[in-house]
Amino acid sequence: MESRCENCIIRQFNSLRAMSKEELKQVSDSKTVKTIKKGEPLFQEGDKLNGVYCVRNGVSKLSKLSSNGKDQIVKLASKGEVLGQRSVISEECTNLSAIAVDDMEVCFIPKESINNTLQKNPNFTMEVLRHMAHDLKEADDVIVNISQKTVKQRMAEAFLYLKNNFGEDEDGYLALTLSREDISNVVGTATESAIRIISEFKKKGLIVASGKKIGIKDERKLLELVEGF
């Protein structure tokens, strides 16, 4: 893949597209490319981040540990997403852990480059602001879903989310394969409950599963379930 930020297509998907040629050059010169293996962390809850991570390949789960010892996955980030922005902007330790769900390739961009551009390029700042506004809206939706919907509804929604955001492979299975435990941590339920609901969905013909791979069979009915029928 192209290693010069100026030519990197990835940035078309994130706030970096608002950077000028010179700014991108600076970012390009200061960035480092990192490879993270499945299961390894990009950063951990409480870490002080010295920069942001731009995802080139693979998927990362952003999660937070609850006092009951369970992780709650707040977001799944893939190609083009920038992680750690919030922490860098507010100059606080990060409140989330980022762990690779796949093997990943990311660019680490030191915070100086980001802060520098934030000060000089209002377009960039606005772009970051717009992204954050969007994330906040999504977070509100998650709050409402998680508090007002049943586990079954949230499971159905999770599968539809996975399809819409990560797509399907050639055999019609969800492209992103998560462990049952990760699924339960996205949905916010016990692993056993998640497994039981998967079994139920299989029996009812809503999904198919072969090993870890899950495929959506009856999207319409899943949608109806989410809406509460």
Next chain:
Amino acid sequence: MESRCENCIIRQFNSLRAMSKEELKQVSDSKTVKTIKKGEPLFQEGDKLNGVYCVRNGVSKLSKLSSNGKDQIVKLASKGEVLGQRSVISEECTNLSAIAVDDMEVCFIPKESINNTLQKNPNFTMEVLRHMAHDLKEADDVIVNISQKTVKQRMAEAFLYLKNNFGEDEDGYLALTLSREDISNVVGTATESAIRIISEFKKKGLIVASGKKIGIKDERKLLELVEGF
């Protein structure tokens, strides 16, 4: 209260403090002061907002209707907070309703003033960005709490939140009085469940209640409950 934004103390608490004298003058000239009675809406979910609302007095609940017909309260906003920013920035319809919990006094600032300043004053943009980063972090915390804690724990947390954010009156009761239904909508549970837990807390001496007014009696035990003992 002072009607010129330049002299308004309220703005010390929000992003408007990053505005210049001239910008504040423009805001002041274009703003309108509105009085909203208890129970009335500032705006409703799905509305297209033509500006933001700066709270001078009173409290507003920001809520979203779920498909099961219940409202989930996502945030309680009081003096100094600015509502509708996100919608104005992303130029989308608002995803939340804002309804007065108290009688309120707010300033409506047309979006032109805001957008104008966003374009010209990078400090202001950064300030808004920082606020939004903070809100996003809080939203993450809410997600984790609501999904990983029991209703009882969340109730305890809600009372502590009300004390810390809105304080107590001279008699030691929580300054912000919410109906049982509103409390249940903050916590994300059935009204009956909320009432039952309030009764239980009263019996156990964690809180006292006289009519709608609730007072915290044993903060330590409430905290322990939240942390899971």
Next chain:
DNA sequence: TCCCTAAACTGACATTTGTCATAGTATTCC
């Protein structure tokens, strides 16, 4: 003041969800 309505409350019950125990099934690593 009294009524009337909305809110607060309580009980009984059904349902959902979590927990523990245990067994089967993949996967990895030597």
Next chain:
DNA sequence: GGAATACTATGACAAATGTCAGTTTAGGGA
């Protein structure tokens, strides 16, 4: 290839929570 380990699955049960139905209480007009 085979043991060790992690993940998936299922049953049985307990606990938490929601729902429905009905009663009591409080507050705001006429």
